[in-house]
Amino acid sequence: MTAGTAPAATAARPGGPGLPQERRLVTEIPGPRSRELHARRAAAVAAGCTSALPVYVAAAGGGVLVDVDGNSLIDLGAGIAVVNVGNSHPGVTSAVAEQAAAFTHTCFTVSPYEGYVAVCEALNRLTPGAHEKRSVLFNSGAEAVENAVKIARAATGRQAVVVFEHAYHGRTNLTMALTAKSVPYKHSFGPFAPEVYRVPMSYPFRDGGRSGQRAAAEAISRIDKEIGAGSVAAVVVEPIQGEGGFVVPAPGFLPALAEFCRGTGIVFVADEIQTGFARTGDLFACEHEGVVPDLVTTAKGIAGGMPMSAVTGRAEIVDAVHAGGLGGTYAGNPVACAAALAAIAAVEELDLPARARAIGDVMLPRLREMAGRHPLIGDVRGRGAMLAVELVQPGTLEPDPGATAAVNAFCHARGVLTLTAGTYGNVLRFLPPLVMPEHLLLEALDVLEEAFASLRAGTAPTGAASPEAGPVLD
Incomplete structure (x- = not known):
């Protein structure tokens, strides 16, 4: 199936290898081929080296990661702020x-x-x-x-x-x-x-x-x-x-x-x-x-x-x-x-500082609107394209890492790569590639809104998107 209704624009050069800039899910996340690779990994790679979302990437560019099963995920991690210019500029x-x-x-x-x-x-x-x-x-x-x-x-x-x-x-x-x-x-x-x-x-x-x-x-x-x-x-x-x-x-x-x-x-x-x-x-x-x-x-x-x-x-x-x-x-x-x-x-x-500010101008108002509707969002913060929300027990400063994991899992299952952070494990951080097209940012924010609504309704998953997923490190 194709997730979302955003236009399937193609990544303009620079910023990707001509990959369609769309969220597209054709299997569950992770899919069967990723699960096969993960089984091989378990027998070959040190157990102490984990991954936040064990989908195995075949191509990436612009604002998407395409996995070995053909799923196209919106990337809000940028390799932990590494591929500011895109994965394949x-x-x-x-x-x-x-x-x-x-x-x-x-x-x-x-x-x-x-x-x-x-x-x-x-x-x-x-x-x-x-x-x-x-x-x-x-x-x-x-x-x-x-x-x-x-x-x-x-x-x-x-x-x-x-x-x-x-x-x-x-x-x-x-x-x-x-x-x-x-x-x-x-x-x-x-x-x-x-x-x-x-x-x-x-x-x-x-x-x-x-x-x-x-x-x-x-x-x-x-x-x-x-x-x-x-x-x-x-x-x-x-x-x-x-x-x-x-x-x-x-x-x-x-x-x-x-x-x-x-x-x-x-x-x-x-x-x-x-x-x-x-x-x-x-x-x-x-x-x-x-x-x-x-x-x-x-x-x-x-x-x-x-x-x-x-x-x-x-x-x-x-x-x-x-x-x-x-x-x-x-x-x-x-x-x-x-x-x-x-x-x-x-x-x-490309004047990417200006692009980072534009990303912030898109994301911050939406995140603050979500905070107004969902009391577990205790804080919205960041600058440019380095943004985060901190989740707490409503009305307190008590960290809520469980809610953070649930929102993260919901986003992963819906084809949006989000990352967590924080001393207390209760922060969702957003680091989109600076070349990401705006329609993907808006679609990712829609999914995030769905995640918070699902959590409030008691229908969100708990824990990681996959039992094999690990914590985000660095």
């Missing part, structure tokens, strides 16, 4: 093919190549601030954060690192220590790296009206009195928290932290891994309040789906590291560099 795919035909690897720390230099030049130009900058490339967000800490420690001669409640920064040993949430990220994996300290975050929905300046003052007091500002190498913060629940700090919080760091010689690190490359309506989320970090970590949206990350920052800080102290075998792989240059060009040529 023609500029990215052609750049990857051309570079792969030339050479796939030499190792930049052995025999370098122009693509790496060009990506660093682009990052130095695009990230906040007019100061002289340097960049260094890696493979994953966790690597970028870990290396930002290394750089900050080398530049300051200090060891302590300050992070925030609800933070997520990665899965390496150090970044697990920086991450707040235990299950599934930290449980059973310790001991963790030392000299990591956690302070309160500005969380407007749960702060009882506390201003951003007041929240920053409390965090700064903790840093000053309990850790000692003179011992702190870096303050690492997500301008909008990701896995922690798309927590948008109150206005004034980030500028106050940045000012404190400037006055005390602490390196202010903005983790823009999920918020970067136009996701929030600015190229980088820090720009919304004019914050200029000392170091910026990027990944996810940087390379159109290819593995790459980076640290960009003040030249005198980055260059404080001794020769040979930064790098990695695959760091800044030439194929990933080609993809990054093409993705960055697409972000600029």
Whole structure:
């Protein structure tokens, strides 16, 4: 059957391989072929590696994922904010093919190549601030954060690192220590790296009206009195928290932290891994309040789906590291560099910050209307195309992860890929590709409305869309 009545427009280039931009269900979700593949997976893939929705993708582009059973799902996840320019942007795919035909690897720390230099030049130009900058490339967000800490420690001669409640920064040993949430990220994996300290975050929905300046003052007091500002190498913060629940700090919080760091010689690190490359309506989320970090970590949206990350920052800080102290075998792989240059060009040529703002203009009013009709929606928040709703027991701040799982399952079963997040497991987060056509956004919102109505009527499913589905991670 075909689900929905939206026009079956074809993805215009750029933004997809000519896939019809429609929600289409021809089997149950997941379908028989996906179930076959999932059985093979169970016998071959580590059990600790789960998937939010075990439909196996055969093609993707624009705003849809097409699975091996022929179902076409609306994608509100974008690979967790990775494919901002789409899953198969023609500029990215052609750049990857051309570079792969030339050479796939030499190792930049052995025999370098122009693509790496060009990506660093682009990052130095695009990230906040007019100061002289340097960049260094890696493979994953966790690597970028870990290396930002290394750089900050080398530049300051200090060891302590300050992070925030609800933070997520990665899965390496150090970044697990920086991450707040235990299950599934930290449980059973310790001991963790030392000299990591956690302070309160500005969380407007749960702060009882506390201003951003007041929240920053409390965090700064903790840093000053309990850790000692003179011992702190870096303050690492997500301008909008990701896995922690798309927590948008109150206005004034980030500028106050940045000012404190400037006055005390602490390196202010903005983790823009999920918020970067136009996701929030600015190229980088820090720009919304004019914050200029000392170091910026990027990944996810940087390379159109290819593995790459980076640290960009003040030249005198980055260059404080001794020769040979930064790098990695695959760091800044030439194929990933080609993809990054093409993705960055697409972000600029298509003005994707403006597109992200337009997505927010479509989604936010509808989400707020739903909140007015469904009391379990305690908060609607986000910026640009990084949006979320937090579900609670009506009239309280008590998290409702069960309702969140039920709404998520309903959407999955109806062919809309949604993701969950949050320290309490009670946040639905929305990260559509920035090239998604508007009719798909509207149709996805219709399905979400049906999910809340079904839950209120007591007819929504419970748990995951499939018993084999797992939690969304990162």
